[in-house]
Amino acid sequence: MKHEIIIAILLAAAVLVTIVSMVGVLVMRDPYQKLHYLGPVATISAPCVAGAVLLQEGMNQAGVKALLVAGVLLLMNAVLSHATARMARIRDLGAWEPQPGEHVMEERAHEERPS
Amino acid sequence: MNLWLAAAFVMVLALLPCGIVCFKGGTIGRLVGLEMADTICVLLLILLAEGFHRLPFYDLAVGLALLAFGGGLVFVRFLERYL
Numbered sequence: 447m448k449h450e451i452i453i454a455i456l457l458a459a460a461v462l463v464t465i466v467s468m469v470g471v472l473v474m475r476d477p478y479q480k481l482h483y484l485g486p487v488a489t490i491s492a493p494c495v496a497g498a499v500l501l502q503e504g505m506n507q508a509g510v511k512a513l514l515v516a517g518v519l520l521l522m523n524a525v526l527s528h529a530t531a532r533m534a535r536i537r538d539l540g541a542w543e544p545q546p547g548e549h550v551m552e553e554r555a556h557e558e559r560p561s
Numbered sequence: 562m563n564l565w566l567a568a569a570f571v572m573v574l575a576l577l578p579c580g581i582v583c584f585k586g587g588t589i590g591r592l593v594g595l596e597m598a599d600t601i602c603v604l605l606l607i608l609l610a611e612g613f614h615r616l617p618f619y620d621l622a623v624g625l626a627l628l629a630f631g632g633g634l635v636f637v638r639f640l641e642r643y644l
Contacts (some may be wrong), residue, residue, distance in 0.1 A: 450564075456632060457568045457608075464575050471597050472578040477589035480582075484593065487600045495604050497612055511619040512607055515626050519600060522630040526596055529634060533641040534589045 453498045460494035463487065477534050481527050488523030492516040566610035572605045592636055599629035 465484050470483035496516035500509040536542055544550045563571075579601065590638030603626045610618030 454564055455565060459570050460573075460604065464572060464604070468575045468578045468597065468601075471582055476625050477587065477593055480590055480593040484600065487604075488596065491604060492600070495607055499607065502611065505610045508611070508616055508619055511623055513606060514624050515603060515619075516641075518623070518626040519603060519625055522626065522633070523600070525635045526630065526637070528639045530589070530596070531594060533637045537589070540594065541605060 449501050456494045456498040456501070460491040460498070463490045463494070464512075478531060481531055484523055484527055487530050488519040494518040563612055565608050569605055569612055572601055572608060574606075575601055588640060592633075592640065595636070596629075596633050599625070599633065610635065630644035 458550045467483040470478050474480045474483065493516050496509075496512040499512035503509045504513075532542055539545060576598055577599035579594045583591050583598070586594060603622050606618060606625060608621035610616070610622065
């Protein structure tokens with residue numbers, strides 16, 4: 447009975463995070479802003495679903511595959527988000543590297559570093 | 562309908578906004594919508610596999626997760642250089 451309650455909580459969290467992220471993707475106008483909402487689904491929903499499957503099935507074939515999928519989604523989200531943002535910047539500016547006169551965080555960090 | 566299928570039903574509803582983004586957004590926004598739909602579909606397949614107690618369905622989720630990764634990278638590469 448306790449397991450079922452925990453499974454219900456995990457699934458509810460996964461579904462809620464997915465819906466909120468989906469609304470974020472729908473509402474945001476800038477593609478860079480939309481990209482941020484890909485993260486919670488892969489980093490919160492997927493582990494929640496995998497955890498619920500593990501609680502239900504134990505460490506058998508289904509549990510291992512659910513864990514594998516959660517791991518692939520975590521990795522995939524990080525790489526794809528970066529690649530998509532990089533692509534968007536290249537399409538906008540023609541190059542990935544900082545443009546002349548562009549103030550980037552690395553410069554700021556360099557300025558604040560004590561000498 | 563058990564808990565897993567109920568969660569899967571809500572996940573299917575979450576795919577509708579992905580379709581709206583894919584139809585109405587700009588080029589990059591559409592790709593973001595597609596990536597979101599990929600992730601949701603993977604989770605949906607896991608929920609359906611558990612809801613119907615069909616172990617082979619998990620292989621579909623694993624396959625889709627891997628293919629969505631490769632497919633997304635191919636789309637990104639083409640949009641970056643050729644399209």
